[in-house]
Amino acid sequence: MAREISPGIHWLQELGPDQRDNFELRDEPPSWCTPGDTVHIPQCAYLLVGSDRTLLFDTLSPASTEKLKDEVSSILGDRSLDYVVVSHPDIPHAGNAIEMLREYPKAELVGPGYGNDHELYHLDDAMKVVEGDTIDLGDLAVEFHEAAFLDAPVFVWMTERTTETLFPVDWMGFPHLSEDELNFVDEAHHDVGVEQLLHFHARVLFWHKYVDVEKVQREIDNLIEKYNPSMIAPAHGLVIREDAVEYMEKMKDVVARIQQTGRLGIIG
Amino acid sequence: MTVNITDSVTWINESIAHSDFNEHVSVYLIEAETGYIVVDSGSVHHRRSISEQLQDATDDKGVDAIILSHSDYPHSGNISEFRDRWGDVELIASSGSPEIQGLQNATKCTIGGSMDVLGREFSFIDPPLADRSHTTWIYDHASRVLFTADGFGNYHQPEEEDYTSADFDNVTPFEEIYQYHRDNLVWLRYVDPGKLRDALDATLNQFEVSSVAPIHGNPIRGSDLDTYLDRLIRAADKITNEYVVA
Ligand SMILES: [Fe+2]
Ligand SMILES: [Fe+2]
Ligand SMILES: [Fe+2]
Numbered sequence: 001m002a003r004e005i006s007p008g009i010h011w012l013q014e015l016g017p018d019q020r021d022n023f024e025l026r027d028e029p030p031s032w033c034t035p036g037d038t039v040h041i042p043q044c045a046y047l048l049v050g051s052d053r054t055l056l057f058d059t060l061s062p063a064s065t066e067k068l069k070d071e072v073s074s075i076l077g078d079r080s081l082d083y084v085v086v087s088h089p090d091i092p093h094a095g096n097a098i099e100m101l102r103e104y105p106k107a108e109l110v111g112p113g114y115g116n117d118h119e120l121y122h123l124d125d126a127m128k129v130v131e132g133d134t135i136d137l138g139d140l141a142v143e144f145h146e147a148a149f150l151d152a153p154v155f156v157w158m159t160e161r162t163t164e165t166l167f168p169v170d171w172m173g174f175p176h177l178s179e180d181e182l183n184f185v186d187e188a189h190h191d192v193g194v195e196q197l198l199h200f201h202a203r204v205l206f207w208h209k210y211v212d213v214e215k216v217q218r219e220i221d222n223l224i225e226k227y228n229p230s231m232i233a234p235a236h237g238l239v240i241r242e243d244a245v246e247y248m249e250k251m252k253d254v255v256a257r258i259q260q261t262g263r264l265g266i267i268g
Numbered sequence: 269m270t271v272n273i274t275d276s277v278t279w280i281n282e283s284i285a286h287s288d289f290n291e292h293v294s295v296y297l298i299e300a301e302t303g304y305i306v307v308d309s310g311s312v313h314h315r316r317s318i319s320e321q322l323q324d325a326t327d328d329k330g331v332d333a334i335i336l337s338h339s340d341y342p343h344s345g346n347i348s349e350f351r352d353r354w355g356d357v358e359l360i361a362s363s364g365s366p367e368i369q370g371l372q373n374a375t376k377c378t379i380g381g382s383m384d385v386l387g388r389e390f391s392f393i394d395p396p397l398a399d400r401s402h403t404t405w406i407y408d409h410a411s412r413v414l415f416t417a418d419g420f421g422n423y424h425q426p427e428e429e430d431y432t433s434a435d436f437d438n439v440t441p442f443e444e445i446y447q448y449h450r451d452n453l454v455w456l457r458y459v460d461p462g463k464l465r466d467a468l469d470a471t472l473n474q475f476e477v478s479s480v481a482p483i484h485g486n487p488i489r490g491s492d493l494d495t496y497l498d499r500l501i502r503a504a505d506k507i508t509n510e511y512v513v514a
Contacts, residue, residue: 017367017368061367062368063367090400091339091340091369091370092368115451116451117291117452119284120293120311120341120342121341149455151401152340152399153451153453153454155454205455206394207455207459210396210460210463210464211459211460212508215508263394266401266402267401268363268365268368268402
């Protein structure tokens with residue numbers, strides 16, 4: 001299932017396995033979790049259908065190849081896919097890129113212009129994008145950015161200019177309940193706060209444990225100033241369409257909290 | 269090239285070329301009592317060469333088990349090839365969601381825990397220097413070798429390809445350690461070097477290490493580890509100081 005979060009911007013979500021055990025829910029259920037629900041840290045991809053051109057940002061994991069193909073084709077109808085963007089060559093993000101290029105042979109592969117290992121990831125022939133590069137889709141337009149918070153060097157973030165949407169990929173993910181699949185954060189059954197953001201970042205971006213907290217907090221302030229987004233569309237959470245900047249502010253607390261909690265586990 | 273690290277651990281090194289230096293993308297072969305274990309599977313780029321070297325190094329017996337540091341393509345690229353070639357190769361991986369990582373039939377190992385693989389004990393360590401969340405460092409109790417990805421690496425010049433730290437004039441050079449970590453563990457631009465040092469010291473205090481065997485660098489002999497570590501922390505310091513956040 002997919003959801004159109006703004007005219008022409010479609011959100012595709014792969015819930016992935018139940019992560020309850022990861023959160024030790026049996027012993028100490030977090031306040032946001034009701035017993036009986038399954039907990040997910042999803043994969044999200046976004047299909048942008050502009051008046052002139054179309055673009056897929058990330059491709060879900062290899063466990064969802066058919067689902068992705070079906071959903072993209074039903075959204076596109078008789079339109080073609082023009083760009084397949086890989087935010088970074090991590091398997092749960094890039095796992096279906098080759099399959100999508102096979103399905104849409106005219107589509108162009110777009111990858112990060114950062115890092116130096118492209119040949120190890122089949123990205124040597126991709127169109128490489130860096131800070132400030134844009135792709136015009138007609139009534140939508142995307143711009144690429146150097147990723148601030150990431151796991152691997154070959155990595156890029158994206159914004160969509162007309163809607164002021166930030167796609168921060170692995171940053172600002174969080175676990176949610178199965179009943180909130182494709183819900184906006186403001187529709188979720190429980191508030192999304194520092195707690196859920198912590199449970200994601202203290203696992204996935206575990207390196208926050210070893211950082212200079214104030215430096216990361218200053219970086220977050222700079223990102224707020226730079227992007228000032230109206231909407232945030234993460235790769236591992238729910239789309240935030242209200243008070244987006246406040247959620248970025250919460251990330252400053254998350255970084256501080258990780259110094260106390262340490263690493264909470266692994267995901268992926 | 270194959271280089272013996274201990275009696276039972278062999279480094280099978282492959283490299284890719286960057287503009288003015290090379291980067292290892294290696295695997296390590298362990299001869300256990302009852303079979304052969306390989307740490308990581310290398311990149312598809314080196315599929316043929318790695319497979320053939322493993323075929324030779326195992327006297328045509330092939331590999332029985334793969335212990336995977338993480339599912340990143342340059343590490344997991346030849347799992348299916350090894351299984352096609354040598355049949356029932358067991359895959360031991362720390363990933364909690366192997367199907368999402370594209371891994372088939374994986375036996376889960378737990379970071380922080382230990383496991384017997386082909387009669388040999390391995391411990392799985394939470395790595396302070398890594399990229400993916402599920403990355404594990406792998407400690408082989410019999411040889412006391414610590415296998416690391418992606419941290420503890422270094423770039424190298426072509427003539428240094430088969431070196432261990434002991435073959436350099438004075439251990440692995442600072443510049444090669446620094447450039448490798450700057451380019452590959454980008455989050456070090458936010459690091460507090462003291463916190464990193466504490467975490468690395470804690471790991472090395474817990475496990476007595478004869479050699480560190482990085483996937484992306486020259487192996488570091490235990491006697492060179494202090495020198496390497498000092499350079500690594502100095503590198504982390506330089507990386508974070510060069511990245512100014514106003
Ligand atoms: Fe991710
Ligand atoms: Fe990696
Ligand atoms: Fe790697």
